Amino acid sequence: MRNSTQKLSYLEAIVAAMREEMRRDERVILMGEDIAVYGAQGLCEEFAGPRIRNTPISEASFTGVGVGAALTGLRPIVDLTIASFAYLASDQIINQAAKLRFMTGGQLKVPLVVRASTYYNNRTAAQHADRPYPLFMNTPGLKVLAPATATDAKGLLKSAIRDDDPVVFFEDITLWAKKEDVPADEDFLIPIGKADIKRSGADVTIVSIAGCLPHALAAAETLAKEGVDAEVIDLRTIVPMDRETILTSVAKTGRLVIADNSHKVGSVASEIAAVVAEEGFESLRKPIQRVATPSIQIPYNAKLEKLLYPTKDKIVAAVRAIL
Amino acid sequence: MSLDPSRQLELFTRMLRIRRFEESLIADYPIGHMSIGHEGAVAGACMALRDDDYVTGTHRSHGHPIGKGAELAPLMAELYGKRTGICKGLGGSMHLTDTKMGLICESAIVGGGIPLATGAGLSIQVRGTDQVALCFFGDGAVNEGTFHESINMASIWKLPVIYFCENNGYAVTTTVAKSHGQPDVARRGDGYGVPGVIVDGQNAEAVYEATNEAVQRARSGGGPTLIEAKTYRFDEHSNRLPIPFAYRSEEEVAFHRNERDPVTLYRNVLASRGQESGLAAIEAAVAAAISDAVQFAKDSPEPEVQDMLDSMYSNPVNFPVQHEGI
Numbered sequence: 273m274r275n276s277t278q279k280l281s282y283l284e285a286i287v288a289a290m291r292e293e294m295r296r297d298e299r300v301i302l303m304g305e306d307i308a309v310y311g312a313q314g315l316c317e318e319f320a321g322p323r324i325r326n327t328p329i330s331e332a333s334f335t336g337v338g339v340g341a342a343l344t345g346l347r348p349i350v351d352l353t354i355a356s357f358a359y360l361a362s363d364q365i366i367n368q369a370a371k372l373r374f375m376t377g378g379q380l381k382v383p384l385v386v387r388a389s390t391y392y393n394n395r396t397a398a399q400h401a402d403r404p405y406p407l408f409m410n411t412p413g414l415k416v417l418a419p420a421t422a423t424d425a426k427g428l429l430k431s432a433i434r435d436d437d438p439v440v441f442f443e444d445i446t447l448w449a450k451k452e453d454v455p456a457d458e459d460f461l462i463p464i465g466k467a468d469i470k471r472s473g474a475d476v477t478i479v480s481i482a483g484c485l486p487h488a489l490a491a492a493e494t495l496a497k498e499g500v501d502a503e504v505i506d507l508r509t510i511v512p513m514d515r516e517t518i519l520t521s522v523a524k525t526g527r528l529v530i531a532d533n534s535h536k537v538g539s540v541a542s543e544i545a546a547v548v549a550e551e552g553f554e555s556l557r558k559p560i561q562r563v564a565t566p567s568i569q570i571p572y573n574a575k576l577e578k579l580l581y582p583t584k585d586k587i588v589a590a591v592r593a594i595l
Numbered sequence: 596m597s598l599d600p601s602r603q604l605e606l607f608t609r610m611l612r613i614r615r616f617e618e619s620l621i622a623d624y625p626i627g628h629m630s631i632g633h634e635g636a637v638a639g640a641c642m643a644l645r646d647d648d649y650v651t652g653t654h655r656s657h658g659h660p661i662g663k664g665a666e667l668a669p670l671m672a673e674l675y676g677k678r679t680g681i682c683k684g685l686g687g688s689m690h691l692t693d694t695k696m697g698l699i700c701e702s703a704i705v706g707g708g709i710p711l712a713t714g715a716g717l718s719i720q721v722r723g724t725d726q727v728a729l730c731f732f733g734d735g736a737v738n739e740g741t742f743h744e745s746i747n748m749a750s751i752w753k754l755p756v757i758y759f760c761e762n763n764g765y766a767v768t769t770t771v772a773k774s775h776g777q778p779d780v781a782r783r784g785d786g787y788g789v790p791g792v793i794v795d796g797q798n799a800e801a802v803y804e805a806t807n808e809a810v811q812r813a814r815s816g817g818g819p820t821l822i823e824a825k826t827y828r829f830d831e832h833s834n835r836l837p838i839p840f841a842y843r844s845e846e847e848v849a850f851h852r853n854e855r856d857p858v859t860l861y862r863n864v865l866a867s868r869g870q871e872s873g874l875a876a877i878e879a880a881v882a883a884a885i886s887d888a889v890q891f892a893k894d895s896p897e898p899e900v901q902d903m904l905d906s907m908y909s910n911p912v913n914f915p916v917q918h919e920g921i
Contacts, residue, residue, distance in 0.1 A: 336710020344699060412907065435909075
């Protein structure tokens, strides 16, 4: 299988990662609501039995059950389905999973993966559409991933399942259907904590988070036609952040635009801006620009909803403002 | 199944270790939520467990590891905030977790440990061992959603979990009567198809027997049990939380201290069975062990910054962040 690839969608790549890891390691189990229907195609049949748990609608407790199983020898994947439901489970993620190793002086490890899809830009309104990376970014002890391609989704999820720390894995539903050639090698991994330069350039750095990537790449193409050579960095891992790749790029370009679909106040973009302001200020030729979602709840109306998120045009405008 | 005489003495030893450990704290280092009054419930339940069975507990965390048989010195050193503490001085009074004895969490979030014990039960079932998980929680935690969600999952999946309520009648100052629509906690099991048992928490052997029956059911695939041990907290909720009004009468506290002390009651039972000489030896040994533990705690060094950093992640990546200033 080495060097071969399969054409997979982002969602199929996630399922492939889980299938490969469940075949590889019998300690990996999968839990969640209606998992036979959502996001685990074929796994419920292949692994039918104790390792597959279709749970009651009890987010706080089945997440905690995953933590307890992780503490006692398993490597659970807890599928919260929709990231807005993570608030129900937040005590178990924040107060238990993230803290138990520290509170016990390192006696415990918590090899848990929490899957959460950011279910936005599809008219689900305010209680389904959150992109709550910042909440978990502000919780020491967690690793927080947000891949933007099928290859990265597969490689990062496999790394997360093999990791001994609790990982919150955000999957962006605007990317679910996007297909690409994905490495079929069962040991293909994307390392946690490494950003990826998806397009190299010399004039401006665009750091993209999760589903902003297609917009950032499209913006770079538009800018190229204007003679502006943009570098696009896909952050991939929110925590632990790859500061070095960002700072190295900004040192080269002197300009930074950050595209983040979370709400702007206290966003991932805010953190990146702060890091560059603190550690890379001398490199900056112009002010940092954040293209993020304004602090407005997500409306049902599609016209209004689309106004809120980062787009190619907003990213292009932000770059033009600092040329 | 009842305890043989040597196990009876072991039960008394564990109860007395909890009592003297906390009396030492009250005298020398007044910190934390005391288990004094709960010794029969805690040690009685733990005596029904094996070393490799899992336990989760609560903010009232001192009794659980001692009841499970943990070494005293690292527990005492933890309370003194020392590097030799069981949690390197990072966890403290509400989190005395000794994983060597099967403890996996002492949660200071009320109800927070209940899903974890349930998950340990699920893990046991997936791995196919004959371990069990026992979950200590208070009467207050019964009103948390995690209690209901977790016991429901344990019921549908027949998990080997014992839900053990230390019902001391008060959630800080709020009585069970004023906060529970169904004041018999054990009857909450009815709603989930889980057998519920009420036991006198001040009768250590009765607690052992009730727990042992639940453990046997769990080990043999019979699923979870809810045990309600009616007990009483002799001291205030916490040494660090002064309570400015009388939510319980002095007469009530005096009655429990004088008439319902589980350590005294069990000592009298064992003395009446002709075990007096064994009891005296235990009392001397426990006093010496506490004294040694205190000395060890006092003599031990403080933790270092590196201990904090080492405890954050199992696989640190891009950590620590130098720029953050430590």
